[in-house]
Amino acid sequence: MAQQHHEMTAGEALSVYLQDQATEFLRSLRLHRESSTDAQGAEEALAAARSLRRAARRVGATLHTFRPLLDQEWTEGLRPELAWLSGTLAREHAYAARLDRLLGALHRLSTPAAPAVGNRAQPPAPRAGEAKAGARKPAGQLAVGAAKAAALLERQLTLARTRAHSAALQAFGSSRFHAVADNVAVMASEVPLRPAPDTDLKPLAAAADAHLTEAVAALPLLRAGHPYNAEALVHGLAADTAPEAQDAPWLKVRSLLRLHRYAQEVLLGAAPPDARLAAAGAALDRHREAAEAAAAAAAAARTPRIAPATAYALGVLHADQRHEVEAARFAFQQAWLREAVTAP
């Protein structure tokens, strides 16, 4: 719905966006309920949960960015509840994606090399998400370690995912969730605006933009732009929480980039973001996923009584995923600096 937003007041434009998202939230919720009672609806239930999260994320971000235009009490009550809901629903998907990523990487690392026909003719190395067909039987201590590492990760992350699934189902049935849904249903018909706000959409969107720019300026972009700077793995054997400190500013930019993107949607309608911001956002998504996958590999290596070959494979895997983190920073740097002036 590419509305003519410049003909509307700030309150009207904000209402249109929030009502659209609320409607999407309620539609997804209905789909989720229908598919959950259907035995074959697992796929649809996942898709519905995804679009429900998507809408909840946008509503929450909009309540944050444009809070001076909205009823304060209502905003402050609803935002943490939406964050709780998004977080609860996101976990199942995150564990599934993490397992996929780690098994994909282990598969890439443990597939025997194709017989060399000529180096130029070889296709690029497949990365996470690659097909698993056609693998020849691996052999030796290394491959045994990789297989055991895969089994260990599968066990641990499937258990975590199952628990997250139960938690999500429990959340859907909770009175806390029903209160959120009621609130969103009210919003779908009328958004509680502040009576006489002393600001407009644009300065608030500009503030979101400024926060993003400030956070990007704090990133070590110069270093990230030098390939193979080995930064993401540094301190990797120091302490269990070592990467968190260096990852934090990147995760912060990821959040602020989303806030910026959703603010632009309010201003301009729900158009897809420009290619540059989309690439930057995708790089930061990859950053987060790889960082979490690396942490999961490190955590699995702390399982008591694992074989040294398993631990070795998990070490290789951890470093591989930290390398992905570094690659994601490089990709972000490249995307961000491509042409810095495209925002309207």
Added chain:
Amino acid sequence: MAQQHHEMTAGEALSVYLQDQATEFLRSLRLHRESSTDAQGAEEALAAARSLRRAARRVGATLHTFRPLLDQEWTEGLRPELAWLSGTLAREHAYAARLDRLLGALHRLSTPAAPAVGNRAQPPAPRAGEAKAGARKPAGQLAVGAAKAAALLERQLTLARTRAHSAALQAFGSSRFHAVADNVAVMASEVPLRPAPDTDLKPLAAAADAHLTEAVAALPLLRAGHPYNAEALVHGLAADTAPEAQDAPWLKVRSLLRLHRYAQEVLLGAAPPDARLAAAGAALDRHREAAEAAAAAAAAARTPRIAPATAYALGVLHADQRHEVEAARFAFQQAWLREAVTAP
């Protein structure tokens, strides 16, 4: 000695170069003998062995590239003996350098992160060869694994180095070595040229250049030029010999680049190579050292009865060094394509 080579015949120019190298060989040998009897001469003995290897390598390469100009029987007799000598002498140095590289990398990986003052202000991450001063006490299972891995590598590579040292000393006392030295002494006064060669220096140097160009053309340079292609670690958990196949063409280019460089020295005098070839050569040296360090980490991980934390640290270290291999390929690609026309 920047001689006016274009006023000399091919045989004269070749003789000048080989006699210079033979003289250097004999001088280094004398220094080595003197420093070996001196209790404090370990440092000088190492330096003398290094320049002896350097001269042996150049003589061997020149005998190869310009063999149509030289007495065939003499060339074919001496070349394998020089290769044996260079190889024997190189091993001690290689083990020492490998241990340095691995301990440096482990130190980088296991140093706790400095307290964050602001991300932009942080200095670049130190790499292999960094100072070890100022490290705070590491803690936790990860750091214990890193410390145990360091101790294991130190034990294994120091033993290998000691053996290589003994082998080198034994070689210096052998009749096989004395035969090589006698041969080099003869060459220092007169180089056995072929009576009426049907070729000249330049076409032979051009052939060395063509071999190099051909080998570089077979490298996957396009892929190497894409940072973070994850190629060097692919198949890293497949079989113990997996990286050798993909490393081989790079090691071949390294050898051919040296042949090309020494051929240029014969033609133009022993001037340092141009910056582009020097950078390309340095990248390939780094490729070889990192590949061998990665193999040493993988080999150490196969030590029976090591702790899982040790194996994990060795896995991280292996992957780190394979990333260095990938970084070296990128550096080679960048150097090689900088300006492809600088050769005379």
